[in-house]
Amino acid sequence: MPKLGRVLVIVDEVDMIENCVKLLTRFGYEVVTEADGSKAATLYERERPDLVLTDLRMPGLDGPGVLQAVQAIDAEATVILITAFATIETAVEAIKEGAFDYLPKPFSADQLKVCVERAMGQRRLREENRRLLERLTETHRFDNIIGRSLSMLQVFETIKKVAKSEANILIIGETGTGKELIARSLHANSRRAAGPFIPVDCVSLPENLLESELFGHEKGAFTGAQATRPGLFEFASGGTIILDEVGDISLNLQAKLLRVLQERQVRRVGSNRIIEVDVRVISATNHDLAQAVATGSFREDLYYRLNVISLPLPPLRDRTGDIQLIAHHYLTKYAAGSGKEVTGITSEAMRLLEAHRWPGNVRELQNVMERAVVLAEHELVRPQELPEHIRVKAEVVSTLSPNELPLKQAKEVWAGSFERDYLIQLLKRHDGNISQAAKAACVDRKTVHRLMKKYGIKLS
Helix, strand or coil, X not given: CCCCXXXXXXXXXXXXXXXXXXXXXXXXXXEEEECCHHHHHHHHHHHCCCEEEEEXXXXXXXXHHHHHHHHHHCCCXXXXXXXXXXXXXXXXXXXXXXXXXEEECCCCHHHHHHHHHHHHHHHHHXXXXXXXXXXHHHHHCCCCCCCCCHHHHHHHHHHHHHXXXXXXXXXXXXXXXXXXXXXXXXXXXXXXCCCCEEEEECXXXXXXXXXXXXXXXXXXXXXXXXXXXXXXXXHCCCCEEEEECHHHCCHXXXXXXXXXXXXXXXXXXXXXXXXXXXCEEEEEECXXXXXXXXXXXXXXXXXXXXXXXXXXXXXXXXXXXXXXXXXXXHHHHXXXXXXXXXXXXXXXXXXXXXXXXXXXXXXXXXXXXXXXXXXXCCCEECHHHCCHHHHHHHHHHHCCCHHHCCHHHHHHXXXXXXXXXXXXXXXXXXXXXXXXXXXXXXXXXXXXXXXXXXXXXXXX
């Protein structure tokens, strides 16, 4: 029978070692043992076990020391601590430092089996996620879809399940969460991967031009139509079309889009000829379309046509553990592009990044890391290379209230926070139209562009 995995048992009590070996072998695991905690690192390096089971109290190197030693070799090492009742508090502290769980003495065979199975299951889940990420990266020739958080694991699992179907998919997420990248991932893993992938920005064109872009037009159909032109649905035939920010199209155009989805036919502007199209439709939005249906600004029948499968994307602030992963990815990317020897991020700078709320999501973090690499003067990115609003705001949140700061610094904190939040809400209120946003704020377009650059804000 194939083994379920390899377990390294580090215990200095002979009876307990024998008991663990007997039980784990019966459960189907291969077991390696060691009585001296100080040899844990060498043994871990040589054996590369899937799990470490170590006693908390041992002469020489104790359980927390073993945890630290194996984590230095593999940051994702899975460690279970065996502890007496009096040292449970210490075991809990070790869990905060990265241990998977603890087993209180004396433990039953069932307790050991359940705890080890849970640990092995979590390790397999991480490895499956890593393999999926590698496969996605290799398939698309891009590696911007990054994440090990539970919420992103669920996204990857959904991609695996639905990519090969022909169902219409609605991707829902805030600006900067990577909706188009997810759409590309769905396309690249579908049966249509060899066909075209056509992204359409539904907010960048007025209604009449968007209709022409989508469905095409005949020569002379309107002023400026000097030649017949196929639409993007025709170009996407045999492949995938993504309608980005589909919630912003007009009710009139929604009716025409519904017909295309129902009949898989288009009619160019100015023509009576029906053209068959074979296309999969993926839509994306940062709006609540169900609410838009309730208010009458979005057709209910179109909503259900588009939303056969819903794929919500989590905002970066809810992706626990992913900020460090993504930050290092972009640091490596931009350091390689610039030729600079920037290899990491100081713990203090990382603390500031993880304390930030990231209203611009992954796109904002990408911009921040590009800026940090450009400004970096050492091998490690330091707090002073991060934008001021991240440095100051994070410091205030984590240490002092504004009332405890000097007046000038408190004003800077709140001014920067207010200015950024105001700009984000202003752009949302005007659907990303910079001219309208500038007019409403009584400033010129250059000012809006300058502030967007300052705070790393980009439109969808």
